[in-house]
Amino acid sequence: GQQVMQIPQYQHVQEGEDFTTYCNSSTTLSNIQWYKQRPGGHPVFLIQLVKSGEVKKQKRLTFQFGEAKKNSSLHITATQTTDVGTYFCAGQAGTALIFGKGTTLSVSS
Amino acid sequence: KAGVTQTPRYLIKTRGQQVTLSCSPISGHRSVSWYQQTPGQGLQFLFEYFSETQRNKGNFPGRFSGRQFSNSRSEMNVSTLELGDSALYLCASSFQENYGYTFGSGTRLTVV
Numbered sequence: 001g002q003q004v005m006q007i008p009q010y011q012h013v014q015e016g017e018d019f020t021t022y023c024n025s026s027t028t029l030s031n032i033q034w035y036k037q038r039p040g041g042h043p044v045f046l047i048q049l050v051k052s053g054e055v056k057k058q059k060r061l062t063f064q065f066g067e068a069k070k071n072s073s074l075h076i077t078a079t080q081t082t083d084v085g086t087y088f089c090a091g092q093a094g095t096a097l098i099f100g101k102g103t104t105l106s107v108s109s
Numbered sequence: 110k111a112g113v114t115q116t117p118r119y120l121i122k123t124r125g126q127q128v129t130l131s132c133s134p135i136s137g138h139r140s141v142s143w144y145q146q147t148p149g150q151g152l153q154f155l156f157e158y159f160s161e162t163q164r165n166k167g168n169f170p171g172r173f174s175g176r177q178f179s180n181s182r183s184e185m186n187v188s189t190l191e192l193g194d195s196a197l198y199l200c201a202s203s204f205q206e207n208y209g210y211t212f213g214s215g216t217r218l219t220v221v
Contacts (some may be wrong), residue, residue: 001168031207042199043152045209088152095206096165097142101151 002027004091006100013107019076021103023089031092032065032072037102038085081107111135113202113213121219127188130216134181134202141183142210143175146197155198158183159205190220 003026013019023032031050035043047056049065049072056063062075072089086102114133122128134141143155154167158177175185181202187194197217201210 033209035210035212042212042214043201043210045211048207048209050207090152090210092206094165095140095157095159096154096167097157097201097206097210098154099144099152 002091002093002096002098004089004098004100006089006103008103009101010104011106013079013105015081015107015109016078019079019083019105021074021087021089021105023072023074023091023100025070025091025093025098027091027093028069029091029093030069032069033090033092033097034063034072034074035088035090035099036085037088041085043088076105079105079107081109083107113200113211115198115200115213115216117216118214119217119219121221122190124190124192124220126190127186128190128218129184129186130198130200130218132183132185132200132202132213134183134200135211138202138204138211139181140203140205141177141181142201142203143183143185144199144201145169146199146215147195152199155185187218192220194218195220 033048034046037043054065060077086104088102090099140159142157144152157165172188177183197215199215201212
């Protein structure tokens with residue numbers, strides 16, 4: 001079945017450093033979505049990428065969708081303590097949205 | 110508008126029992142998906158419903174079942190509970206596929 005792999009599993013950074021998480025799918029995706037889950041919370045939708053090679057920005061967050069529509073990345077510039085949480089990518093192929101295992105980001109000030 | 114509502118928030122059951130979890134999606138959302146979240150396995154897809162039809166099912170045993178009603182509310186049922194079923198069960202609703210999901214706060218199930 002469809003699998004979505006995400007690396008790294010954990011990342012610790014100093015406040016102000018950059019952070020990147022990578023996502024790879026075993027199948028071509030119709031779209032990829034990114035979610036953030038704060039400790040003790042539930043996943044919250046961040047963004048959806050649909051087009052091959054698409055790049056979207058949300059303030060300090062930059063999202064990319066690969067040309068083959070099988071991989072994606074999320075880059076955070078100059079991390080802040082409010083960025084702490086687990087970032088999930090989720091790939092859609094058909095009607096099921098399959099999540100990666102997430103990258104847990106911790107930030108020390 | 111109201112978010113996705115899951116009930117109950119917490120549940121403790123004994124091995125061998127069965128449990129029913131409920132999810133009320135955002136008004137107008139006809140797609141409802143269920144996920145099991147555990148520390149080791151992340152978010153694992155259980156099933157997806159659209160207009161009362163199960164369109165997709167994840168790799169879970171037949172003890173896990175669900176349904177969706179005409180008002181888009183959904184329930185999932187787990188029979189013959191095992192210790193390994195202890196997890197956070199999350200429901201998410203969407204207008205349709207290729208739209209972002211809105212998650213509920215989840216039901217924390219503990220099997221003892």
